[in-house]
Amino acid sequence: MTPPEKIVWQDRAPQGSRPFLQPIAVAIVCAVFICLILIMGIMDLRRLDKTLVGILENRAAGIVGVVQRLAQENLNNLVQASQQKEDRPFVPVAAEAFSPQKLLINALVQLGQEVDNHWKKDRLSEDYLRKFADEKGLLMIAVMNRKGQCVFQSRSLPPELVPDNSSAKITMELFNQLGRENKIGFVALRRKDGSGTIVIALDPAGLRFWGTKVSVEKALQELGGGQGQGMSYFMITDTHEKILASAGKLPEKWKPADMH
Secondary structure (H helix, E strand, O other): OOOOOOOOOOOOOOOOOOHHHHHHHHHHHHHHHHHHHHHHHHHHHHHHHHHHHHHHHHHHHHHHHHHHHHHHHHHEEEEEHOOOOOOOOOOOOOOOOOOHHHHHHHHHHHHHHHHHHHHHHHOOOOHHHHHHHHHHHOOOEEEEOOOEEEEEOOOOOOOOOOOOOOOOOOOOHHHHHHOOOOOOEEEEEOOOHHHHEEEEEEOOOHHHHHHHHEEEHHHHHHHHHHHHHOOOOEEEEOOOEEEEEEOOOOOOOOHHHHHH
């Protein structure tokens, strides 16, 4: 008698399904790992970027602090020198200034020399002087001939400076008087041949601006122009966004809006 046969049931997946599912599973796993690696890389880059920005900001803050300290020292020296009362007669500046306010006077002398160059080329006009004075933050510019007569002026003196005589003629004696009364500050640049004098006058606001400007420029020079600090460009402005000093070369890709 033959033993009963065993019946074995075997389920098989349809042909072709296993080879299709395995590549998909491998692809999904690889995609997950790639996404995780990318996410971790992006997070690391962001952390690195924040770290570098923090280092640069701290470095810049340190440099700004040094410039501010040096500029304040220069400005204090300038203020102390201006407060020294000297009863000396007026002497026009011929070439270079050797007074305690050397930095400020030299800067104003350069402006006077620029006006003188236009005078030599017969390009001088009151419209030019008016525009030049406004751009440079000056109270007024007066050009006098050999006899001391004013031949060009950017504007008339404000009435509050000469309340007793609002129509007073512009003369060197008038500038000396206003200077002694501490109403204005001025520098007179006399031409070498004695054919005329250029007067640069400043009101208190102009004196503050130019005093701050030359103090900051001197501080930047003492710092080596920022080149020794690893800076490619450095610019300092006042509260009215007027440039006080700058060093280096402005990157070509930068736009004026990037500076704010």
